[in-house]
Amino acid sequence: MTDAPRDHAHDRAEKVGVLLVNLGTPDAPTTPALRRYLAQFLSDPRVVEIPRALWWLILHGVILRLRPAQSARKYKKVWLREGSPLAVWTARQANMLRSYVGERGPLVEVRWAMRYGQPAIATALDALCAEGATRILVFPAYPQYSAATTASVIDDVADWAKRTRRVPELRFVNHYHDDPGYIEALAAQVRKHWAREGRGRKLVMSFHGMPKRTLLLGDPYHCECLKTGRLLAEKLQLEDGDWRVTFQSRFGRAEWLQPYTEPTLKAMARGGVEGVDVICPGFAADCLETLEEIAIEARAAFLSAGGKAFHYIACLNNSPEGMKAMTGVALRHLQGWDTTPMSREALQQRQARAVAHGAPEQR
Ligand SMILES: C=CC1=C(C)c2cc3[nH]c(cc4nc(cc5[nH]c(cc1n2)c(C)c5CCC(=O)O)C(CCC(=O)O)=C4C)c(C)c3C=C
Ligand SMILES: [Fe+2]
Ligand SMILES: [Fe+2]
Numbered sequence: 001m002t003d004a005p006r007d008h009a010h011d012r013a014e015k016v017g018v019l020l021v022n023l024g025t026p027d028a029p030t031t032p033a034l035r036r037y038l039a040q041f042l043s044d045p046r047v048v049e050i051p052r053a054l055w056w057l058i059l060h061g062v063i064l065r066l067r068p069a070q071s072a073r074k075y076k077k078v079w080l081r082e083g084s085p086l087a088v089w090t091a092r093q094a095n096m097l098r099s100y101v102g103e104r105g106p107l108v109e110v111r112w113a114m115r116y117g118q119p120a121i122a123t124a125l126d127a128l129c130a131e132g133a134t135r136i137l138v139f140p141a142y143p144q145y146s147a148a149t150t151a152s153v154i155d156d157v158a159d160w161a162k163r164t165r166r167v168p169e170l171r172f173v174n175h176y177h178d179d180p181g182y183i184e185a186l187a188a189q190v191r192k193h194w195a196r197e198g199r200g201r202k203l204v205m206s207f208h209g210m211p212k213r214t215l216l217l218g219d220p221y222h223c224e225c226l227k228t229g230r231l232l233a234e235k236l237q238l239e240d241g242d243w244r245v246t247f248q249s250r251f252g253r254a255e256w257l258q259p260y261t262e263p264t265l266k267a268m269a270r271g272g273v274e275g276v277d278v279i280c281p282g283f284a285a286d287c288l289e290t291l292e293e294i295a296i297e298a299r300a301a302f303l304s305a306g307g308k309a310f311h312y313i314a315c316l317n318n319s320p321e322g323m324k325a326m327t328g329v330a331l332r333h334l335q336g337w338d339t340t341p342m343s344r345e346a347l348q349q350r351q352a353r354a355v356a357h358g359a360p361e362q363r
Contacts, residue, residue: 015107016337017133017168018330019124020094021153022141022285024116025084029075034068041116046152048252049214071288078291087114089285090141092318093326100327101334108339109133115153122160128168135169135337139330141284143182143228145175146210146221173333177224178231181328185321186228186281187235193277193313200275200311202242202268205229206294207282209247209256222257228281248280248298249289261294262301269307276302279313284326286315 026037042048042063048055075084082088094112101108109131113124128136140153154172161167176182190203207225215222229245236243248261261278268276278298280290295312302310316322 014134015109015132016334016339017128017131017136018097018101018108018110018139018334019121019128019136020090020097020110020112020139020141020326021121022086022090022112022114023149023287024114025086025287026072026075026117029072029079029084031068031072034072034075035064037117038068038071039064044116044148044152046155047148049211074292075288077296078288084287085291086285086287089287089315089317090114093141093285093323096318096323097326097330100323101330101339108334115149115156121153121156122163125157125160125164129164129166133168135171137171137173137330137333137337139173139326139333141326142282143175143179143284144177144207144221144224144282145219147214147219148210150174171333173329175220175224176325176329177228179325179329181325183228183231183235185316185319185325186232186279188321189313189316189319190232190236190277190279193311197311200277200309201273202244202276203233203236203238204244204246204261204265204268204276204278205232206246206248206261206278206280206298207257208249208280208289209251209260211252212255212257215257225257225282232281248293262298265298265302265307265310266305269302269305274307275309275311276307277311277313280315283315284322285317290315 024037024041026033039059042059045052048059078085080088090112094110098108098110101110109128111119111124111128113119113121115121125136138153138157140150142149145151150172157170157172161170205228207228210219210221225247226245229243233243244259244264246259246261246264247257250256250260265276265278278294280294283290290312299310299312316325
């Protein structure tokens with residue numbers, strides 16, 4: 001139980017907190033940092049759903065011996081001066097969300113956290129509570145719901161709540177795959193790219209993959225990706241043959257959602273498609289999976305299969321359109337929670353009432 005002294009101040013206005021959460025990323029592009037990060041990530045039963053004892057042997061006996069060094073090499077290619085791209089973008093998004101949502105009133109605090117690695121969700125929630133938040137909106141930055149991502153954030157918040165005495169009122173963004181503001185922001189990102197670089201023959205919308213088994217077990221992720229793809233194609237007025245939804249980042253030997261991104265790109269190149277534009281609508285921010293796997297590796301695969309022009313379209317990151325979409329989603333979920341400042345008189349009246357009920361006077 002978290003019992004850090006938390007003054008119950010009667011004259012303090014109650015605040016609303018927003019916690020923007022993304023997946024997580026290593027602290028450094030090094031083998032030890034990758035081992036710590038992958039051990040936490042891949043031990044989550046929401047991420048790898050095979051019997052624990054068997055998975056423990058595979059994870060510690062094979063994966064954590066080989067993958068950290070391989071992944072560290074990849075992270076080095078995309079690492080920024082300020083840190084991992086995912087963390088850098090998420091921090092910028094949270095700062096901008098603070099001012100966009102903050103325009104509603106100063107009683108909103110915005111923080112960011114990572115499901116794996118730092119800053120941890122529990123630390124950020126403690127900080128929001130210490131700042132006076134009694135209502136918190138948890139905003140997983142995953143447009144499409146999946147048990148491996150969204151539900152895992154909910155698990156972590158629930159674990160924190162179990163250890164916490166004064167649990168705030170909590171709300172969660174479940175998904176925003178068909179939010180009109182999000183679809184419009186994606187369309188604007190594509191149009192801006194076309195205006196700058198010209199238009200490829202096909203638009204490939206590449207989403208992070210999931211094991212196919214999760215679809216059969218009822219995870220809505222696949223359908224939500226397809227719906228995002230269809231809505232984006234409609235918004236851009238694309239013909240059926242001009243776009244394709246694909247799935248990237250396969251992990252392990254089992255079958256994942258198909259069609260796979262890289263084989264699809266190669267087949268397109270071999271089939272005479274000279275130019276493609278690739279966007280990754282399921283990632284709120286650029287990260288290893290987009291910058292290395294798509295913008296570097298998939299590009300090389302497409303060109304070596306005979307393609308001529310490969311254009312990667314950046315994620316929404318902190319673009320004005322993307323931030324407007326994120327703000328719209330947050331505001332919709334904040335409805336009914338008072339975020340307007342309380343007047344000085346109202347605060348004084350509230351304190352007087354509290355003192356009349358025997359509470360110590362606050363300064
Ligand atoms: C956007 C949604 C994501 C889903 C769905 C998802 C499922 C999922 N991922 C793995 C395994 C790995 N993913 C890794 C990186 C990674 N994954 C996402 C997002 C989703 N994952 C992001 C944003 C990132 C990038 C993190 C970064 O630091 O930039 C990795 C680590 C990198 C590597 O070693 O390759 C692994 C591993 C599984 C098994 C899974 C679904 C079951
Ligand atoms: Fe992943
Ligand atoms: Fe489906």
